[in-house]
Amino acid sequence: MKSLYGLLALAVLPFATPAHAVLLGNAGFDWNLAGAAPLTVTPTAPGQQVTNLPCLICGANQPQQPAQFGYNLFGNTGALDTVSFFSTATVGGSLAIDQLGTGYSILPGSPLRNALGSNLTFSVGLDVNQAGAAQTLESFWFLNLTTHQVLGVFSPEPGGLLVPALNNGTGYPDYTISGLSLAGVNAGDQIIFFARITGANDGPDSFFLIPGPNVAETPLPPAVALFGSVVAGGIGLSAIRNRRRRKSTV
Numbered sequence: 001m002k003s004l005y006g007l008l009a010l011a012v013l014p015f016a017t018p019a020h021a022v023l024l025g026n027a028g029f030d031w032n033l034a035g036a037a038p039l040t041v042t043p044t045a046p047g048q049q050v051t052n053l054p055c056l057i058c059g060a061n062q063p064q065q066p067a068q069f070g071y072n073l074f075g076n077t078g079a080l081d082t083v084s085f086f087s088t089a090t091v092g093g094s095l096a097i098d099q100l101g102t103g104y105s106i107l108p109g110s111p112l113r114n115a116l117g118s119n120l121t122f123s124v125g126l127d128v129n130q131a132g133a134a135q136t137l138e139s140f141w142f143l144n145l146t147t148h149q150v151l152g153v154f155s156p157e158p159g160g161l162l163v164p165a166l167n168n169g170t171g172y173p174d175y176t177i178s179g180l181s182l183a184g185v186n187a188g189d190q191i192i193f194f195a196r197i198t199g200a201n202d203g204p205d206s207f208f209l210i211p212g213p214n215v216a217e218t219p220l221p222p223a224v225a226l227f228g229s230v231v232a233g234g235i236g237l238s239a240i241r242n243r244r245r246r247k248s249t250v
Helices: 111-116 222-248
Strands: 020-023 029-032 040-043 055-058 080-086 121-127 135-144 149-154 161-163 175-181 190-200 206-211
Touching: 055 190, 111 206, 135 175, 149 175
Parallel strands: 029 149
Antiparallel strands: 020 029, 040 175, 055 206, 080 190, 121 175, 121 206, 135 149, 135 161, 135 190
């Protein structure tokens, strides 16, 4: 096992980092990278943004939060070379850079589960605030605070991903971080999020929770559904014929 000093160091390493990495400071335990899902980042098409999304990491002008849904009230005066921050489930929380927040409960009836509805899969929307050159998303981490497991990670190499503002100042996500899922996570566990950005040059960027369809609940394509109905109908007709045949022989 190879120990790496801090998530800041971990965040700039390739995804194929050895299975464990140590987080010093406020946490002081190992993050297990084995089995972490690779996350993807894609631009959000204009007109497809969703308003009033629950905020995980935001500035002062966040959208309306669900009751008891905490977030990191992150501040940025601009032109910071590197900003990195955890989410927090604490209502009204305001964490210093790199300070570990409290985890979100995923128990049924918790604010996060209520925000997700019946979905186990979800995305995170990134709203970029930009006054100069495009910023760089160095990494984004989806973490199980209870088991210290890295559930998902976006950490492109080399040099991170440029994320120019697509809808600057709108409060809507410019980018969608996809591939997050609670499937396989114990109901009593708590989860958190961590992001690292370089070249920040305006107000705080925002990270929103976007509920997504549960894979298990995805409806069948019409052709498959039609085939299933045809098969079921065929089985039903066959059963009727067999029943009539048995009656005629009695």
